[in-house]
Every structure is written in structure tokens, then in C-alpha cells.
Amino acid sequence: MKEKTYTTLDFVLLAALFVFGIVFALPTFYGEDPAIQILSQESNKDSLLNQASNLLKQAEIPYQSSRIDNQTVKIVFNSVEEQLTAKQLLDKSFDKDTIVALNAAEKTPKWLTAVGAEPMKLGLDLKGGVHFLLKVDVPSAINNRLNNQFKSLIMELDQAGTNYQVIQKPEDHRFIIEFAQSDAWKNLQKSINRLLPELKYESKSSTLVSFETDPRAVEQTTDYTLDQTIQILNNRINELGVAEAVIQRQGSHNISVDLPGIQDTAKAKELLGSNASLRFQMVDTQNEPTYGIPNTSIIQYLNTPVLIKDEVILSGESITYASAQLQDMKPSVHIRLGGGGENIFFKRTSQNVNQPMATIFIEKKPKEMEVDGELIKQWVLKEEIINIATINEPLAHSFQITGLRSMEYAEKLAQLLRSGSLATPFEIVEETTIGPSLGRANINKGIQSLMIGSALVVVFMLAYYRLFGLVANIALVLNIFLIIALLSMLKATLTLAGIAGIVLTVGMAVDANVLINERIREELRRGLSPLASINAGYDRAFSTIVDANITTLIVAGILFLLGSGTVKGFAVTLIIGVLASMVTAIFVTRILIYLIYVKAYGTKTPKTLSIGV
Template sequence: MSDFPRWKYALVAIVLVLGIVYALPNVFLPVPAVQVTGNHDAVVDEALKQKVLAALAQHQIVPGNISVTQDATKGDQLIAGFANADVQKTALDAIKLAVGDNYTVAVNLESTVPRWLRAIGATSMPLGLDLQGGVHFLMEVDQNGMIDKQETRYADDIRSLLREKNIRYDSVARNGTRGQGVTVVLRSDADRTAAANAIAVEFPDIAVKDGAATADRFVMTAAIKPDKLRDMSLNTIRQNLTTLRNRINVLGVSEPIIQQQGENRIVVELAGVQDTAEAKKLIGATATLEYRAEGGTDAQAAEAARSGTVPPNARLFYERGSRRPILLNKQVIVTGDQLVNATSTFDQQSGSPAVSVELNAAGAKKMLDFTSGNVGKRMGVVYVETTYDVQTVDGKEVRTPKVTEEVINYATINGVFSKNFQTTGLRSPKEASELSQLLRGGSLAAPVYIVEERVIGPSLGQDNIQKGLRAVLIGLALVLLAAAIYYKLFGLVADVALFFNLVILVAVMSGIGVTLTMPGIAGIVLTLGMAIDANVLICERVREELRNGSTPLASIRAGYEKAWATILDANVTHLIAALALTTMGSGPIKGFGVTLLIGILTSMFTSVTVTHAITAAIHGHRKLKTLSV
């Protein structure tokens, strides 16, 4: 009689059924599609769908599935699937012409996984750049932008320090030449000495130098020390790498490659993203918020806009949409750098889109100090975005930064707050979602601009998939054939277990969202070759027991018991190697390591438990004289 317990039969059955179900979505390959999203307030609805269908019919293009999906945070989308990449490209041009500039039209891949599988969380494995296609960017960090940002920040900090120490001054402003620091004009020599001492204590990274003096003007220059400036330049790329990773993680791009190249360049590769315009917006955006105090009355703002004369401690801004002039204080209370979390939401009173903001400790203290003494006054929220105008001069590209600053919210402070509050004034839920994602990802330490961009089409990926699939099938077939010939019935049992090993491996990788790349396919092929090793050990042990005179059932029992220790030892060493590749590797090496790690674990289950269950089911209730092994 078999000593294989019934609960193990049940376990094997459950695992195999779940493996089949969760591996099944990978049979349904995605189809080429065109995605349409609205810019700002453009509506994506059934009317747009009919316009797209009419445009496709005019060009004699037959779409597959075409649908409108509604999402309050990501925005509404229209997705139309097509038979192949050639039809997709023709449809892209036709749809762009039909919908106009108010919509973003991009190629994409549409999932064909049945709805009932998606309802239980069964999805296909995301594919890497080498299989699915995507975008490749080479980005250069604008170090001059970093210097501008730091000097502006130090100017604000010095101005605050002088006020805090009650040191009299006339002005604090950056020099006209970048990198030359901040010029401070004080009212007496004693004030200049006190300011120099205070700056030296509070800001040790700043070097102070006396300038020319007159009867009522005592000038001092405060510049960032050269060694500190070098450190900032080195850290800028590292900070930008972290920020880009955070942004892309927030936006859900699977297995991105983000790495430094040279002294001031960054390589970004995003699998599955076919729209370069959307990808540029995703990784290069420098949008952030600035919270500033009221800098003047509405009448003063209107006069400043008319005459061009702005009060000394104020700056003139314009409100988004209405273009109403608003005077805000030069000093920034809190910036986007001090945000630790931001989520899109809706204002409870007005129902308008909003961003719920959480500040870090330093930002919360500044906001608390400010609101405590300014209840009843107004505060403005400035939306700041940097873009680049590219012009060709003498055959070379010249990039000029263009900063857009708009007041999106200007309201009275009704109570004291610090760490958590809401920012309203956004135009749509989609804009609120995009802004919250950028704020969560963090501000770039310095602006970046793209010097090279390349789209890797899904046709190359499809070729790689076919070659990888062929390699897996050939490798699997050869292993199955060798096992069946050499070990007969036990070899066929091992073949069944090996097939289910592949199924469970794919199911686990799909379930936890492992991105499949070409190195991952290599890991699958290697796993299939290694998985049969355990069955070789078991079969040889069974043969040895039979030669020693044991009965067939006793030989099966002893074969599994005595082979288990050796199988465990061998796989533990493989696991250590796979774990090292997974934790210490990156890119293709990590993809190979993850696949190998999961494959070792699944092969231990199928090679031992599944084969034992099948063998027990075949031989456990019969009297045997010999075994086919």
C-alpha cells in the first residue's frame, strides 16, 4: 500500500490547478493598439469614439476592439486594437488627423486576457524592453540650473537670517553672473561685520568677501565655496537618479533601467512605453509648487502690472486662466522639495480637484510659524514648470530654459496648519493626479534635457519572443525525450512533472509581476535542464534499491527518502547563487537571477512532491514484481 498521504494529493492538485489558471493569461498575447487621451479639459467620450471610427472607416481601416475607459485619477482613455503593427501605424496617423491637437495619440499594446481571468487577478507577465519594445532616452543634467537653484536658495536664506538677527540691510540679490554668488548691501560697517559672522556660523559652505563701500552702502559678496560646488555637482546626478526612479515607480513602469553614463548624463529605458511625448513628460518634468505670502493688495498688483514697478520685497505673478495680476512675497515659505507625500483628491467644500499635501518636519515648522502669525492674510500657491526651447544655431542645438510660473490658488488663511493641508485651484482630476505623482517622486536637483531618444518597436520584441519560445520548446523537448528513453515509465512521470514545473514557474512570475526579458528566458531554459537532475537522483536511488533486493514499493519509498537530502543540498547552493544575482545584480543579471531563483523553488516541488504523488497513484495500490525505471 502507498504511504503517500491524502492531504499531499490535495496540495498537489490545488497547486497544479492554480498554476494552470494563473499561467493561462500568458497564452493571450497583447495586440497593437492606439491610445487617445485628452489634454487638459478635452473630453474622451462616445462622441470621440464615433469620430475615431469615422476616420478609420474613411481610410478603410478595420479596428479590433475599441473602447472608452473612465478613470478619475488617470483620466479617460480611448483604446483601439488592430491586427498588426503596419495597420497600427496607419491608424495612428488617421486618428491624429481626426482628433486634432487637443488630444495625445500614441501607440500602445492592448491586453487580450479574458475579463474573468483579470477579475481573479490573473495577468500576463510584463515584458522587458528587449521583448516588448519601449523608449530609450539619453539625458543630460543641466548643472547651470543647479547653480541657479542653489544661489537663489542661499539668497532667500541669507535674507531670512539678517531679519532674524536684526541686521540692517538694503538688498540681498544674486549677482548677474552665474556662480558669482549673492551680493548683500548693508547700512554700516558694523552691520557688514555682524552679517559676515552670522553667515559664517549659519552657512559654513559659503565664503564671504567684502566689496566696495561708500558713505551709506557697505557691500559684501557671499559665494558658494568651490569644493562645495564640486560636491553639489557630483551629488546632482545621484539625486536626479533617485528622483527619476521614484517618479517612474510611482507611475508603474515595470523594470525600468535608469543609470548614470559619464559625468553628467543619465540613460533611461522604459519597457512598454511607445509614446515618446508622454515619456518625456513623465521623466523630464520639473513641475513643482511654491507657497508664498501675500506681497501686496489687489490695487497694488494692478498698478504693478500696468506700470512695471514692483515693490522691493515682492514679485508679480499672474493667476492661471484669468491672468489676474497678484503680488507675492519674494521669500518662499515652503517648496515642493519639502513634501513627503501628495495625493490627488477633491475639495470637500467646493468639490473641485485638489492635492492633499504632507510636509516634512522642516517644512511643517515653517508653515506652522507662518500661519500662526498670518491668520486672516492671504497666501499664494505658485505652479512652476520648466521646459526647454530648442533652436539650431550654426548647426548646433541650443537649449534655452523657459520657466512658467502661474498662481493656481490665492486664498485667505482661515486657521493655523502645518504638516497636512490641501492645495486647490487645479483644472481637472487628471492634472491633480499628475501633479501629485510628480510631487511624490520629488523635484529634480537640476533640470535635465534629452540629447538622444529612440523608440524600440514591438516588432523586434516579437522576433525575440519567437526565438526565446523556440529555445524553450526545443530545450524542453530534448530533456523530455532523454528522460523518457532512459528511465521509461519513471522518465515519463518526470516529464509530466517538468511540464508542470514550467507552468507553475510562469504562474508565479506572472502573479508577482516579474518582468520577462531575454536573460529571463535563458533562466527558464536553464531551470528546465536543472529540474530533471532531482529526478535523475531519485531514479538512480530506486534502481540501487532494486539491485539490493528491496521490493518495488520499498524501493520507491527509499528512493525518495534517500535522494531528498542530496537534492536539498544541491538546490541550496543553487539558491545562494541565484539570491546573490538577484540582490546584487541589476538589469539583465537581476532578471536572470529572479527567474533562476523562482525556478529552483518550483522545481524542488514538482521534481519531488509531484512525481511522488503520480508514482504513488500509479503503483501504490498494486502488487508489483518489478518497476519500469
């Protein structure tokens, strides 16, 4: 059998694997120090830092360092106990608008961060924090979309002077309108199709028309609502500087939210924000604000009733960016659109130049009510006008909200608009809090299990396969470093299930070397020379190792695609571990054996192999 040879490129690649694995895994081993992050709307962060430092000194709570990091105050402590004591003190000392969150400070040296090496993110079960499962009211989003289409259609019919009668209001994705003349609807079809393309219709008779939302649009609305809610929650958390939050879709109507380092569920709910959204509607200036006027409603603004037209000419999800500015030395908010609905907005504002437009803040909260002796949950709606501004010109893809009472108010409004308004409310159906002490205990147990498992494998391989066992152990250590390095680079979140995946991979990694070593022993017993036995052992075990690992990858892939949360985390770790073990067991160990038995011997041929019994 032809002897396997290696080029300089192979040795460079081997060295690169070791360097990559060690460099990108090292930050994880440096660990983190417990810290506290203080989030506040106060612009003077230095004053906030001094206030917090003085409070800790007065209470004789020691800390390592304090600094301003990304517009938030961060204080680093020596132990979790000091961190928790400090949090309790600062929670009591600061007002309710200041959020004191548990956090961590990385101890990674600057030379590692300079090359892009970062520690692995830890899940809630390892770091501590708050987990929420949110149930999104998707049917409400679908009904809202149909209601908006209904109101826009009614407005078009009124402006065209069409005689009609609403037979069925929006219900079960449908509404029905009867026209006085048979040709009335035909004359409006082209303009309605252009204005409301997702509204499908079916003529029941020459005058009776049934309107409904396209089923594909309903499915798109469901996906969009969940994706948009995830994006909005991400934006809100990012605006407040909370790091390493994990927000992902779970099932058809649910969203999972993990907030590492947060322990106070009330504060966590405040971070997520209320079920709030924004919409823009015209103010009716031609009638007195009294109840009973068709297609209008009354909302209070600065303790004064204001008559608002029902049609929503723009909703908050259409806004893609907002920034607070000074316009003629007066606070204002500049807005850019791009989320849809610009056509109707341009048309309505063109028709209402020099007329007042209201920006309305809507909040929905679930409330238990007793109906027929049973407790049911219903959404309670709260509407508040936060601004009324005059339209100076037709508005399309960008405009300004003026007449705001202060620059601070403008900045808060811009932040809300920038982070986005929820397309539909959500309800928290599950919440779990994991303390940092429990998280640290889980880390210790996970590391302990990995160390014990690895140590037993190392001892067995050394005792049973001697030098070949030592080579397998070197590959095993490299395998663990590669797994950690790849998880860090992919910014994957490590959980207890992930640690279980690494422990499982340790056993699977040496399994390939066991197959190779046993093959080499068989070839030696058949009378082949040591070098021929090495080549034959690796070559004949190769297909078996690949087949076994491919079947494992298939199962892990199915777990990743169909699983969620910890199951998906386990699958990711297992996939990376299997791929890394194939590289280390087949490529790395063979080069090391080649260096020992070929390069070291030079022109001489080894008589025996140190491969055990």
C-alpha cells in the same frame, strides 16, 4: 530501509499544485490582441470613441471591438499591421493634445480574472515600446535646498533687525555670514535651529559663522530626489492611464523608464512631462515692479510685470494631494500638505494675511552652448506665474487656491499638483524604440527555443528512463506552469533574458531527476528490491540536489541584488525556476512514483522497475 508513505494531505497538496500552476498560468497562454489606446483631455469620451470609429470605417480599417476603458478609448484589432495603420491614421486626424498609443487587450476569460489570475507582463523587447534613461541633476537639488535655507535665514535676520554681511554666497554646500556684534548670532541660534534643523554651522570667530548642509542631509537629499522623481513620473503616467510602465532607479543618478506600447518618442516625452516644478512666493506690493530691488525678481503675469520676493515659502514637493472644486460657484483647487516645509509656510502666511501669493511654474531644459570653443550643456530656466491669489488666513496643512479662470484650468492645475512637481530636472541620455513587430518576433523565437529545448529533453527522458522518464516529464511541464504562474502573481516583467532563464531551468529541472534515477539504478544493481531502491535513490540524492540548487540560488541572488534591467529579470526567473524545480523533482515525482508502484500494486510487490537500462 523504511518505506515512504503519504497521507491524504500530501495528495491534496499535489492536486493543489497542479490546479494552482494550471489556473494561474493559463491567462498567459490566452495572449493578447493588438489594440490602440486614445488619451485625451476631452470630457465626452463617447464622442471621441464615435469619432475614432468613423475614421477607421471611412479608411476601411477593420477592428474587433471598441470601448471606453478607465476613461480612455480602447480599440482592438485582429493584427499588428492593422493596429499600426490605424495609429498612423488617428495620429494625423487628432490634435496634438490627443495621445494615440499602441496597447494590447487581454483575451483572458472572466472566470480566470475572477480568481485573480492575470497574464504575465511583457518587457519592451517582447512587447515593443520606448525605453528612456534619465540622468537626474542631483547636484542641482542639493544646491536648491541650500539656497532655500540661505534665503530663509536671510529673511529671519532681516526681520530680527540683525546687522550682517554675506561673505560667501551658497557654493559647494556652504555659505559664510559675518555679524556686526558678537552676541547677535547667539541670540538667534535657538529660533534658527527650530526653523532650519538641517543647517549646520561652525563659528570661525566671534562674529564669523560658516553654514553648511549636514552630510547626512546631502545623502538623504540624493536618495529623496531620485525616489521622489520616480514617484512623480509614476504619478504622471498613471494620471494619463498608461498601463504597465516600468520605472526604476539605475545607478546613483539615473532612472530607467520603460513605456510598453508607446512608439512615438515625442509623445512619450510628453507623457513623462517636462522638467517642471511649482513653487509659492509672496508678491511685493510695497515697491513698483522695477529691476534692482534687493531680494526680488520680476516675472510676467497676464502680460503685466509682477515683483516677486525671492524666498520660496512652499515648493511643489510639499503637496501630497490636490483636487479641483467649486468654491462659491467659482473654480478653485484644494491642497493638502505633508511633504515637509509646512512650518515655514505657516509662519510666512501668518505674517502676510490679505497679501497676494504667486504660484509659479518653473521649467528647466538642457541647452547646448559654446563656451571657450567647447559645446557644454546648461540648464535654461523658464518661469511663469500661473496664479496670484490673496491669503485670507494663515495656511498650514491645507488651503485653497482661488481666482482661477475656469474649472477646466483648475482641473489641469490640480492634476499637475497631484502628480507632483519634480524636485530637480532630468536629461534624457539614452532612448530606444522597439517596434511591436520586432517584439512579436522575439516572443516567437523565445517560445520556439523553449519548445525545442523542452521537446528534446522530453524525448531523451522517455527514451532513456522509460516510465520514470515519463514521470519526470510530467513534473517538468508542471514546473514550467509553476514558473509562469508565480511570475504572473508577482507581477514580474518577462523579457528575453527571462525566457532564457526558463529554458535554463528546464535543463536544471530534469537534472535532479537524472540524479535520482541514476541513484535508483545503482541500488537495483546492488541487489535491493524495487521499492527499497526507490526509497534509497530519493533519500541519498536529496542532499546532493539541495546543495547544487543552493549554490545556484546564491549566484542568482547576487545577480538580483547587483544587477539591473534584463540581468535582474534573468535572476528572478532563475530563482523561481530553481525553487519550483526542487518541489517538482523531489516532492511531485516521488508521490507519482508512489502512486504507480505502491498504490496501483496494492498488497503485491513490483518485481521490476521501468527505468531503462
